[in-house]
Amino acid sequence: MKMEWIESLLGYPEGNLPEPIPGVISSIIELAPEHTDIQGGYLIMDKFEIHDEYRMQVDGLEFLPTKAIAHQVRASEKLAFFMITAGEGITTWSQRELTEGDPMAGYIIDLIGSEIVVAALDRMQDDLAGKMGKDGFKITNRYSPGDCGWPVTDQQKLFSMFPENFCGITLSESSLMHPIKSVSGIIGIGKEVKKTAYACDLCEMETCVYRYRKKIRSTP
Amino acid sequence: MADKVRVRLFFLYISDWKTNIKIIMELLEQLSHCIEFGKINQASPYPPDMKGQDGADELAKMALDQGVGANDILQKGLVPGMEKVGLKFRENKVFVPQVLMSAKAMSAAMVHLKPFFASGEVERKGKFVICTVAGDLHDIGKNLVSMMIEGSGWEVIDLGVDVSTEKLLETAKANPNCVVGLSALLTTTMNNMAKTVREIKAELPNQVVLVGGAPLTDDFRKEIGADFYSPDPQGAVEYLKTLVA
Numbered sequence: 001m002k003m004e005w006i007e008s009l010l011g012y013p014e015g016n017l018p019e020p021i022p023g024v025i026s027s028i029i030e031l032a033p034e035h036t037d038i039q040g041g042y043l044i045m046d047k048f049e050i051h052d053e054y055r056m057q058v059d060g061l062e063f064l065p066t067k068a069i070a071h072q073v074r075a076s077e078k079l080a081f082f083m084i085t086a087g088e089g090i091t092t093w094s095q096r097e098l099t100e101g102d103p104m105a106g107y108i109i110d111l112i113g114s115e116i117v118v119a120a121l122d123r124m125q126d127d128l129a130g131k132m133g134k135d136g137f138k139i140t141n142r143y144s145p146g147d148c149g150w151p152v153t154d155q156q157k158l159f160s161m162f163p164e165n166f167c168g169i170t171l172s173e174s175s176l177m178h179p180i181k182s183v184s185g186i187i188g189i190g191k192e193v194k195k196t197a198y199a200c201d202l203c204e205m206e207t208c209v210y211r212y213r214k215k216i217r218s219t220p
Numbered sequence: 221m222a223d224k225v226r227v228r229l230f231f232l233y234i235s236d237w238k239t240n241i242k243i244i245m246e247l248l249e250q251l252s253h254c255i256e257f258g259k260i261n262q263a264s265p266y267p268p269d270m271k272g273q274d275g276a277d278e279l280a281k282m283a284l285d286q287g288v289g290a291n292d293i294l295q296k297g298l299v300p301g302m303e304k305v306g307l308k309f310r311e312n313k314v315f316v317p318q319v320l321m322s323a324k325a326m327s328a329a330m331v332h333l334k335p336f337f338a339s340g341e342v343e344r345k346g347k348f349v350i351c352t353v354a355g356d357l358h359d360i361g362k363n364l365v366s367m368m369i370e371g372s373g374w375e376v377i378d379l380g381v382d383v384s385t386e387k388l389l390e391t392a393k394a395n396p397n398c399v400v401g402l403s404a405l406l407t408t409t410m411n412n413m414a415k416t417v418r419e420i421k422a423e424l425p426n427q428v429v430l431v432g433g434a435p436l437t438d439d440f441r442k443e444i445g446a447d448f449y450s451p452d453p454q455g456a457v458e459y460l461k462t463l464v465a
Contacts, residue, residue: 010315010316010317011312011315011316012315018267018318019267019268020265020266020268021317098320103320103321103323103324104266104317104318104320104321106320107316107317107320107360108317110360145408146406146407146408149407149408150408151408152355152406152408152409172382174354174355174382175355176355176356176357176382180357
């Protein structure tokens with residue numbers, strides 16, 4: 001976890017974090033492992049179809065991942081469906097600080113919680129790439145319901161593929177995950193697929209918040 | 221001779237009064253400064269250059285003890301401080317962490333004013349009902365707007381996140397003439413916002429609805445039939461001012 005990312009995500013120009021924020025960030029990074037319980041997993045499906053209207057059929061379920069995502073996974077021979085969480089503790093800690101303690105710390109904890117789950121997912125994706133690489137397969141970028149206009153409601157179908165309460169992650173009726181710091185989605189696997197550096201170029205959503213975050217994360 | 225004494229006493233009284241006014245004005249300015257820079261109380265180490273000094277908590281209490289009206293504390297101490305924060309946030313001179321500290325300082329001062337809100341001595345400008353729309357759990361933007369609007373003298377009813385239209389309508393009906401504010405962070409939940417605005421307007425055609433959130437634009441606001449969009453919290457504060465002007 002880089003201090004520069006946190007600095008940028010907080011909105012501050014580089015090197016302009018006012019006191020005492022750098023110290024607050026450092027102590028949160030140090031204490032975060034005590035409040036984190038990372039769990040995750042993926043399942044690989046060999047059989048699926050992607051139709052013209054960007055409908056994706058897997059195991060009797062129909063997903064609507066939109067043009068940008070369908071285009072990226074179209075050449076896949078397998079699809080990995082994943083779920084991962086940083087656990088409930090980080091959100092509880094953040095909420096406690098926001099409401100009863102130091103709101104600045106609460107906000108930064110929330111931000112770091114998001115970064116932790118993304119970093120854990122990076123590692124899971126690397127693990128998948130390593131395993132698939134042994135058989136000569138490559139992987140695509142990961143995509144989640146909510147990305148590039150993919151309806152969040154498709155999360156209900158994705159969750160139905162996993163055992164109930166998988167890794168302690170549950171889904172509300174309005175398709176929100178608990179713990180909050182959780183991510184689910186798909187990754188394409190195949191000999192002709194590729195991972196692109198910056199997939200937002202394919203999406204038409206100019207004002208998307210993920211585009212902004214990915215820009216920050218892709219800044220060296 | 222008696223007349224001379226009376227004149228002298230009058231000038232002493234005036235001079236005393238002027239001194240008191242000066243002290244009170246300085247106190248309110250200090251309070252405003254604490255809000256602007258997020259100095260919550262004496263124990264708070266933030267900001268470092270105000271370490272050990274009284275914060276909004278102590279100064280608000282001191283002002284009340286010195287007989288300053290609760291309404292003056294709100295309008296001349298808290299509101300100007302929060303307004304400065306809103307403007308600096310708009311101009312990227314401060315960022316979310318600092319705004320949160322300012323809001324916390326304001327809340328610390330507000331605790332002392334609560335009884336006066338209840339008694340009606342301090343009049344709010346109106347009621348503002350705010351939430352993050354159904355399907356969206358993001359609350360930082362909503363909280364910032366909520367804090368700024370409360371800091372501008374409105375009563376805020378915060379319904380939280382992932383809020384259904386039914387709950388919103390119920391609250392709007394229970395609080396006639398309130399203004400509704402909706403927040404969404406995800407492009408996917410913008411559709412839920414559109415649905416919510418349509419349903420509110422269908423049932424309460426005159427209900428004023430403000431919308432905000434990172435992926436929104438004014439074109440989207442027009443498309444869904446909301447009354448106002450602001451890219452920053454201060455814009456919402458300024459729009460609300462026009463409603464009560």
